[in-house]
Amino acid sequence: MGRGYTIFDTALGRCGIAWSDAGLTGIQLPEAREIETRRRLFRQFPEAREQRPCSNTELAIKGITAMLRGQAVDFSDVALDLTGVTPFNQRVYEAIRAIPRGETRSADELAAELHVPGALNSIAQALTKNAWVLIVPCHRVREVGNGLDSSSPNSGIISKRRLLSLEGARPHAGLTLFDAFLAADRRQAS
Template structure:
């Protein structure tokens, strides 16, 4: 259940974050076509509110990361509320959180890491449903042979490439 949510400006546009009663992050949203759409995608059942100190710290870290100001922070310290997710989704998101800024992995590599080689498409589907970008950095996961793969956030692959460029990620040719 959402205790609150806030919208905030970043180098890629206006993002949103929602949190629960324990200040764990329940959702993060990259820019959508409008503030209303961003709030709707957060699943926010509350009015916008001033974020508590820990959530304000998360917002500041996201702003820094997407602007390229602090590529040393991988956001792995952010507390996420993963209630309602499947064990598979949790495993995929935890593996993705281990990818450092400026690095990429493939869907197949994530599948192998979580002990399910051959499930690259399922990994892609799970990342397409990621409720926490860029805290769970699904933009750092690419298709095989250097292809970008998809990106379900607003702006699609263009946003994915912008985030990777900001992080100075080295990609193969696609």
């Protein structure tokens, strides 16, 4: 079959997905226009040709469309093509896939779970290289300052906050400067 891609409809717009014989190679959530979604997918996977999805890809598409309607989805049976992904990034992605729907972890918590304190920069780099948005739900990882209004890699126009709200999560808001002073005053008063 080689390398393929397809564009498909979801409740939030037209998404793209690419695959190889080994598994999914990437997902692109909707951009403002379908042509932009196609361009971004083609830039990442220029060797892929538009074709009918295989069964693994069909399973992923079914899950993605359900997830973007706010339904709970289990992607554990979806095979990913991890060719070229470093062992460290594979560990990060595995840990992220284990974060339950509707929950978040800070990058610090993820580093502690992986037993690599101080590896925040490496974790951040792994997040930016995540080609499997939703299946490797990097939107569940809060960055420094929480970054919930930023876009996830390959998430097109959909913010992390939007993805979390679809999961029913209550994202942790970052402390404002006022909140930090208020908390410090309360600690001093007690």
